Amino acid sequence: MNPVEILREQFNSHVAVREKRPGILQLVVPLFHEDGDMMDIFLDLPKKGEIDVPESVRISDHGLTMMRLSYSFDIDTPNKARIFRRILAENDVTEEAGELFVEATAETLYATLLQFSQAVSKICNLRYFKRELLSSLFEERLAEFIQDSLKRFHPTQDVFPIPDRDDLAVDWQLSPNGLPLYLFAIRDVNRARLATISCLEFQRKDLKFKSIAVHEDLDKLPRKDLNRLTNACDKQFTSLDEFQGLAISYLKREAAEI
Amino acid sequence: MRKFTNQEFANLTAIHKRVIEPPRKEMRLIGKMKRNEMKLESVDDGHSFHCFMRQSEEFQENFSIGLVYHPGEEPGSIQLLRFNGQHGGERSHPHHSIFHIHTSTADDINAESWSRDISKRPQRMVRISKRSPIFWTLSS
Missing domain, CATH: 3.40.1350 (Trna Endonuclease; Chain: A, domain 1)
Structure with a gap:
């Protein structure tokens, strides 16, 4: 099945996509940051454009969450890095070279997307965690x-x-x-x-x-x-x-x- | 706790500034973003600012240039302006990628106990620009 169709069904049609680059779809979903910007969430499509069980599709931010965070906050101490890693681990999100991503199957696409958006939101608000937790x-x-x-x-x-x-x-x-x-x-x-x-x-x-x-x-x-x-x-x-x-x-x- | 006014923000944005720490000649690539910064100071009365520049390495249209004010009497800062590229939707235009500008309003800043926070973000006032706005003219 086409992952976009799966998501549309699971999201009750409140999702659209825009091709950001070949093979990379930007999701247009009602998930916003506090400043009104929509969350930057992408689907990296498998080469054939469809996912068959048990294949997975990658939900990624292509590095844009860390970029947003860096406007006002840098992860530049061991304590901050520890809290950052904890948020990733708690939400099953992987980070590689500044990019956050999760792998989702057809069945889990909707739930994984929501989980990913929560992680993005927490990371963008890391400075508040700092104030309280640190x-x-x-x-x-x-x-x-x-x-x-x-x-x-x-x-x-x-x-x-x-x-x-x-x-x-x-x-x-x-x-x-x-x-x-x-x-x-x-x-x-x-x-x-x-x-x-x-x-x-x-x-x-x-x-x-x-x-x-x-x-x-x-x-x-x-x-x-x-x-x-x-x-x-x-x-x-x-x-x-x-x-x-x-x-x-x-x-x-x-x-x-x- | 200090309270701000929109006029104050407008003045801080418009006041003439000089660069006291210039940006690097090249943007630095860290992870998947390119970044640069510079420090500024108002010419007349020594208000401190910094300007950040960010651009996605993969998607050139995803960029941000922000002007941040440092009040100085307490730690913390206020993001007065942020210019964004055509990165994707935002709340008032969810389906369109357009250049837009975020600005702080005094109500938003004063509503939160900013002195306890590291920085405040410019939030709900978003102005749409039909083309890439000119950062320097607006802020200096």
């Missing part, structure tokens, strides 16, 4: 590391150094040498500003402490906020990976100071 991953991973690897430095979570100031919280307190070491997890500019304000207020109150900031991604902070935090905070780690690599030796040196 933020929680960052703090989770930081907590896991502190609890597993820094036990000897007596970590305590959610500390309020000034009793009547519950607006000035410290994410973690460590005690390498008896002097409290306040650790701030900096995942965004708001947290950076709060850490700055907190450190300055603690200094104003003449509290005895040291402070460290662990950044999720230092490069994402506006320069002025980074400057203010640098001036207020005693030590910074530019990323969680750097903190994981250097924390123990740093804290040992702190412990040896006494």
Whole structure:
């Protein structure tokens, strides 16, 4: 059977096709991105133009999803790549040289097309996943590391150094040498500003402490906020990976100071 | 949280800009797309922008050129304009491939908590162009 006829039947006629190139049909289906552009979905036809069971036809985006994503988001960190790969795996989509595709048989063409469109939509919205998933991953991973690897430095979570100031919280307190070491997890500019304000207020109150900031991604902070935090905070780690690599030796040196 | 107006977007689009980081001489081929970027700055008051250029390696008619504004006081950016080629249908013209322009509206941007997002996309205001529009004249 002709895959286009199969789809028309399965889509209850709400599908049209346009030949994009010989052997490549662009599907005109009511599947849109949020900006109103129709999703770029193509059928790569078998050479003979028909599919017989158990042959398959490829549903592909010909690289246009990654192109759209790249307008505002690049998959340029291991975390982003991990989330991207997870979306592909969860939706049974393959990626090769920037092209996303799935193989469908005659029976599964409609369902596979819808599944593919869902994957395309999720990938185009990857930056929102980043905001939610990566933020929680960052703090989770930081907590896991502190609890597993820094036990000897007596970590305590959610500390309020000034009793009547519950607006000035410290994410973690460590005690390498008896002097409290306040650790701030900096995942965004708001947290950076709060850490700055907190450190300055603690200094104003003449509290005895040291402070460290662990950044999720230092490069994402506006320069002025980074400057203010640098001036207020005693030590910074530019990323969680750097903190994981250097924390123990740093804290040992702190412990040896006494 | 900062709120924008359509007049502000129009001003940012029209304001004279200079190139502070020019694009590469050649588009870079990554996967199945060719891409290039450049950084811009408004001449008078130092607003920051970047311009992205993308084209499908397989389908030359699938291209995008976008102007993105970086407000600066918070991380994130706003896609003010995006010029698209005849890539396929869109909601108001599902069956026609036509040149078209996406622009951001203040309502769309303000409706979402953009300061928490990496970038905002120009969405629902789509202007159809009968021919390939001239990006530079419009935006600078």
